[in-house]
Amino acid sequence: MKIIFLGTSGGMPTGKRGSASVAIKRKGELILFDCGEGTQQKMVLAHLGFGGRMRIFISHLHGDHILGLPGLLQTMALLRREHPLYVYGPRGLMEFIKAFSSILGCPSFPLEVFEVLDNGMVFSGSEYIIEAVRADHEGESWSYALAELPRPGKFHPEKAKGLAIPEGPLWRRLQHGEDVKLGDKIVKSAEVVEPQRIGSKIVYSGDTRPNEELVRMAKRADLLIHEATFNDDMEDRAKEDGHSTASQAAEIARAAEVTKLVLTHLSSRYPDPEPMLINARKIFPETQVAEDLMELNIQA
């Protein structure tokens, strides 16, 4: 999976950072977490395209997380998108889309909107699932996890042949992890199939105070993308506004034992993110600060 940080600012954009959005490119499908103002232009710059398979997950209905959606839908319509678009988000998302569509016109392609009502599975595909937990922010806000499903291990037909197992149903059972009986001999699946391949997990916090539920969902994730709106000296303000500091995000990463932490949603008061990075790395060394159009590759 390739992760592209489309917008990394908190609250208002700066000259260098646009409003919140993270794209995940996965086998020709695009998954977006949030869609702040300017997302469509960043998608152009990142060469992501507007016509392909795509799902958008909105964390909450604040302007800096959703105001790129109307323009994105318009551009998709202008380019005669045909694929359906799936958009997930908190209660009120439908009303928001209806409100601007009533003035700007409805999208000409199929648009399916799902409102997240409770913690748990939001989308379940054949290769990955999306889970949500309530974020600790204003109103209804969600954090999301994308978890790839485990894939069966690699099957070695030459080994099966070497053990004189005839091609056919026995091969399939071995491939699916079953041990089989051949005459009076037991052939173990592990003799011809490599171990199951575990998928990657990527977690996106949206806006939130430090949240134990998020620690649970992010457990051993390959990548945690966590907001750090403020630096440590503004912990009181962060608490008041429903946000996290750099060190709080790092504490969450450490508690969840993730592989990597990326800080995003930085307040415009921090033109230089270095001091936040230094604070976070004291707690969780594998930390990076996101920049607009920064790319990361995550592989299980």
Add this chain to the structure above:
Amino acid sequence: MKIIFLGTSGGMPTGKRGSASVAIKRKGELILFDCGEGTQQKMVLAHLGFGGRMRIFISHLHGDHILGLPGLLQTMALLRREHPLYVYGPRGLMEFIKAFSSILGCPSFPLEVFEVLDNGMVFSGSEYIIEAVRADHEGESWSYALAELPRPGKFHPEKAKGLAIPEGPLWRRLQHGEDVKLGDKIVKSAEVVEPQRIGSKIVYSGDTRPNEELVRMAKRADLLIHEATFNDDMEDRAKEDGHSTASQAAEIARAAEVTKLVLTHLSSRYPDPEPMLINARKIFPETQVAEDLMELNIQA
């Protein structure tokens, strides 16, 4: 007056061009024509500020001309703007603002919205006026002119003294262009006051087909900012979609006898605007193609 082109793309943004917006900085006041997605970030880049005196004139309610407004209002609220903001535009503008405010919250500063109903004066200030004429586009669309009012010429008190005119009411009458009688001598205003200073005029087309009404409004303007969504070979498509070609914009500039023409709102199909510029200059040599963040100074 300083003109800053904040967004110069038509329909959808490109990597280099954001959605439509033009800013005019005039004596500490900011006047915006249109407010497409991304305008607030361009305002940051152009160091225009969010707290000062400001009026926004919206040409029409298409996404690429208005979707920067919700985020701009949010940022102004975040920065605790106190000055009122005045927004003018077609019928439906109020409904649009209400629609997103119902979900994102109402601005915390005074917001005054005016819907333009007919050709004529839209705003009349002590130093300039804004006039509107119907554009030839879809639905209700407007072109705008900003015309500075003429200012009295410079008064030379030393000349008045030399003519033995006593300071007081006679000076004021002379300053306002009146000739005065002093004993049996007539003193002409022109003897002590320089000629009236004519103001500048800037005209913004919004989206439109070539329009005779616009020629009238733009007559002898210092600057005409005209859309050129298409190059000349797509004249039929331009007509169909309610737009102009590069050469059509140049014809309007020539007919209106303006000093300077700037083409904007270029379709994303033209990464290189040079061929459009060449076509337009054949008809109207004083033509430029706008780029995002390009600046121009206009002085009467």
